[in-house]
Amino acid sequence: xxxxxxxxxxxxxxxxxxxxxxxxxxxxxxxxxxxxxxxxxxxxxxxxxxxxxxxxxxxxxxxxxxxxxxxxxxxxxxxxxxxxxxxxxxxxxxxxxxxxxxxxxxxxxxxxxxxxxxxxxxxxxxxxxxxxxxxxxxxxxxxxxxxxxxxxxxxxxxxxxxxxxxxxxxxxxxxxxxxxxxxxxxxxxxxxxxxxxxxxxxxxxxxxxxxxxxxxxxxxxxxxxxxxxxxxxxxxxxxxxxxxxxxxxxxxxxxxxxxxxxxxxxxxxxxxxxxxxxxxxxxxxxxxxxxxxxxxxxxxxxxxxxxx
Numbered sequence: 254x255x256x257x258x259x260x261x262x263x264x265x266x267x268x269x270x271x272x273x274x275x276x277x278x279x280x281x282x283x284x285x286x287x288x289x290x291x292x293x294x295x296x297x298x299x300x301x302x303x304x305x306x307x308x309x310x311x312x313x314x315x316x317x318x319x320x321x322x323x324x325x326x327x328x329x330x331x332x333x334x335x336x337x338x339x340x341x342x343x344x345x346x347x348x349x350x351x352x353x354x355x356x357x358x359x360x361x362x363x364x365x366x367x368x369x370x371x372x373x374x375x376x377x378x379x380x381x382x383x384x385x386x387x388x389x390x391x392x393x394x395x396x397x398x399x400x401x402x403x404x405x406x407x408x409x410x411x412x413x414x415x416x417x418x419x420x421x422x423x424x425x426x427x428x429x430x431x432x433x434x435x436x437x438x439x440x441x442x443x444x445x446x447x448x449x450x451x452x453x454x455x456x457x458x459x460x461x462x463x464x465x466x467x468x469x470x471x472x473x474x475x476x477x478x479x480x481x482x483x484x485x486x487x488x489x490x491x492x493x494x495x496x497x498x499x500x501x502x503x504x505x506x507x508x509x510x511x512x513x514x515x516x517x518x519x520x521x522x523x524x525x526x527x528x529x530x531x532x533x534x535x536x537x538x539x540x541x542x543x544x545x546x547x548x549x550x551x552x553x554x555x556x557x558x559x560x561x
Contacts, residue, residue, distance in 0.1 A: 301364035301404075302357065305412035305457065307340040310370060312347035317385040318373040321414035322425065326473035330484065333471065350395045358402040365404050367395070368412035368457065371438055378416035380437040389445050396449050407452040409527065410439050410508065413462060413472065420474055426462070426497045432504050439508035443516045453524040455508045459501040459557055460529060463494035502560050526561070530554035 291300070307323045327339035346353055357365055372378070373388035399406045415425040423430045439455070447453075462472065468490045470477035476488030505526050512524045533549040535542035551559075 299363045299405075301362050301366060301407070302360075303366035303407075304346070305368045305409070305414075306370035306373070307343070307412070307414045309343050309346045309367070310373075311341065311343040311345040313341045315347065316373065316387040316391060317376055318370060318388065319376040320417040321370065321372045322417055322420050322473040323414050325417050325420075326475050330475055332484075333475065347391060351398055354395075354398045354402055354404065357399075357404055362404055364407050364452075365399055366407040366409060366452075366454070368409035368414075369442055370414060371411060372414070372416040372418075374441055375416070375438055378419040378422070379434050380441065384441055392446060396446060400449060405452065406450050407454065408442070408446065408450045409454040409457050410442055411435065411455065411504075412457040413466070415474075425474065426500050427467075427493060429500060429503070431500055432507050435504040436507040436511055440511055440515075443512055443520070447512075447516050447520040447522060451520070451522040453512065453522060455505040455524065455526050456501055457527045458529040459498055459505075459526070460553055462501065463498045467493040467497050498556065502557065505561075526557075528554065528557055 291298075307321060312318065313320070313324060323340060327334055331337040331339070344353075354365070369392060370388070373391070374385055375382060376385050376388075377383065396406050415431075419425050419431065419434060425431060442450075443453075466472040466474060467476045467488060469481065470483045470485035470488070475486045476493060477483050477485040478488060478490040479485070481490065509524050512522075516522070517524070530550070530553045533546045533553075535546040
């Protein structure tokens with residue numbers, strides 16, 4: 254089956270200095286800080302903030318949610334987190350979302366990008382295991398609160414927190430079985446929230462997952478080759494990052510396909526993927542250096558974007 258896929262480029266972090274520099278360039282080179290305001294940016298520039306479910310929501314065992322791989326990872330390997338913290342409570346957005354939205358409104362933000370917890374929507378990981386109505390209610394409340402404050406929701410369907418039940422059953426992102434389960438989960442999101450959500454992101458930073466979750470074990474599920482001596486849960490750093498990246502591209506394509514064929518015409522939304530990458534420049538203006546820079550970009554950015 255052929256897929257027509259759109260993508261959104263993003264960076265992991267936009268530094269204040271970068272924003273200021275961009276604004277100064279747009280403002281005809283005027284460097285006075287007093288001129289730096291919304292008018293310094295192009296029309297239609299969206300100001301907002303972002304979060305991910307595991308890092309912000311809390312309520313880890315409340316409202317029908319079941320563990321994700323990040324719950325297991327932070328509890329079993331607390332030393333992998335600098336301050337040994339976890340997302341059991343986080344900033345408790347699950348209970349305090351109205352306060353958070355009010356802060357965004359006070360900051361005059363246009364949009365809020367947040368992720369949906371797969372294991373809060375489908376506690377057993379699969380559609381056949383039932384949809385958690387409490388989870389649906391929470392996200393409906395959050396979306397409605399945002400819209401009431403004129404803040405547009407931008408939703409990431411999976412921000413690294415694969416349900417632990419799927420990790421236990423078939424290895425999560427290491428298995429082709431993830432494609433159908435993710436497609437079903439994404440469709441639940443489109444059905445329940447797509448009448449109000451007009452910007453969808455299928456996955457957050459697939460390169461980061463390949464690198465940090467399956468090559469050096471720094472992220473959940475913490476896999477890497479034994480020779481690295483990084484106290485990993487198992488794995489093969491030479492092969493698993495490529496396998497996981499392959500299936501991430503397939504789950505993205507599956508979700509985009511079902512959105513475009515069944516929902517986009519009536520819901521009028523857009524769907525893409527958040528890609529992160531370093532930018533590589535040749536050290537010298539030589540053919541070999543340009544080729545080396547291109548190879549480096551291909552292994553980080555082109556690996557995913559070229560497929561799209």
